[in-house]
Amino acid sequence: MGISTAAKLGGFAVVAVAVFGGAYGIGTAVGPVGTTPPAASSASSASSASSGVHEPGGLRASERGYTLAVNTTGFVEGQPRQLEFRITGPDGAAVTAFDPNHDRRMHLIMARRDLSGYQHLHPALGADGVWRVPAAFADAGEYRLFADFVPRALKQNLTLGAGISVSGDPRPVPLPPPSDIAHVDESGYAVRLSGHPVVGEAKLVLSVSRGGTPVTDLQRYLGAYGHLVALREGDLGYLHVHPEPSAVAGPDITFSAAFPSAGRYRLYLDFQHGGVVRTAEFTVTVGDTGPQPPAPSKAGDGHGHGH
Ligand SMILES: [Cu+2]
Structure with missing residues (x-):
């Protein structure tokens, strides 16, 4: 004062x-x-309209x-x-x-x-x-x-x-390949990602387990049971990903993401359990708009890789 x-x-x-x-x-x-901001230097932002x-x-x-x-x-x-x-x-x-x-x-x-x-x-x-x-x-x-x-x-x-x-002496880290499961270091936590990330609104469900057992007592962190950030490969465009309100403390946490363009993204899920905040990371490939091809039939043809 x-x-x-x-x-x-x-x-x-x-x-x-x-x-x-x-x-x-x-x-x-x-x-x-x-007013409309000037276009970013990234070529990939052109598809954001x-x-x-x-x-x-x-x-x-x-x-x-x-x-x-x-x-x-x-x-x-x-x-x-x-x-x-x-x-x-x-x-x-x-x-x-x-x-x-x-x-x-x-x-x-x-x-x-x-x-x-x-x-x-x-x-x-x-x-x-x-x-x-x-x-x-x-x-x-x-x-x-x-x-x-x-x-x-x-x-x-x-x-x-x-x-x-x-x-210092940088050691480059190649982007890990896309995967629908992330293991959190040595903690025994694993997070499974489901949903089809496409350009536009995409619903993503992240399911937390520990030692193979679904976690049903997640703690609130930043007003929700999880906080998700997505960064675009290349220009590191930053996406807001909004959690859907939930009264259930896991194992599923549902988010709505708005991917602006096709390509690869890194997802970072912060969640809290047992008083500790941990981060699970995923690489996802975002496809163009349109439905994904149907999953292989149960009979299988030997070529199916899931989605
Ligand atoms: Cu924060």
Whole structure:
């Protein structure tokens, strides 16, 4: 209360323009009105017009006048340090008023360009408008950060993206092949994915088991029994995947995903059981619109691979 709001905001406006002027310029060009944002550099976003599916989030650092500005550089693999960033608003000042979404005011998702190294963190907002969270990257390389939030003044969700470099000796991880089952490390948990991911709305059911036994006492995490993030291979377009309300604590968690284009995606399911949040990861191939071919008959012809 000792510092006047005007002085605080004024100071940040100067810093934001000086340091992040380039990115902020993009934001103002788009404008605060609901105009169509400029096309992303990704060629695959061209197909996003059909089925009412909008472009994925996180492809730009600025949107609707809001800009993600990462303050921390110099990360070295395996060395924890504090990650700091700000969201600046249409007036250039750091935003301090956010509405909770999925129980939190800020979701920070991070993944390396090859879709490995997924992290989902919840930074704390300082009175100075700086979000801070301890972070560490196990392996070097180019990472993508996604800030997923709702500015109170906008009353609408935004996901802004930025890159961060981690120095060291990167070990590339090939994208694992598509699979409908994910084993969670050595924990004994397995998650089975069912549903047909196609361009447009797709219903996905994730079923959690432990040691072969269905888990029926999942704990609520971020307002639901699971939290699902999808990233598109290549440009790392970020998808909002919405859980369907459920009164049943497993084993099934149902989501509605809006895939903007065909191709491969990595899905990351965060779920909580026994007081621990774990992540199950899947690679899925999203097909073009249209029904999947029927499953092979029970008689079988020897060629069936499921779906
Ligand atoms: Cu979150």
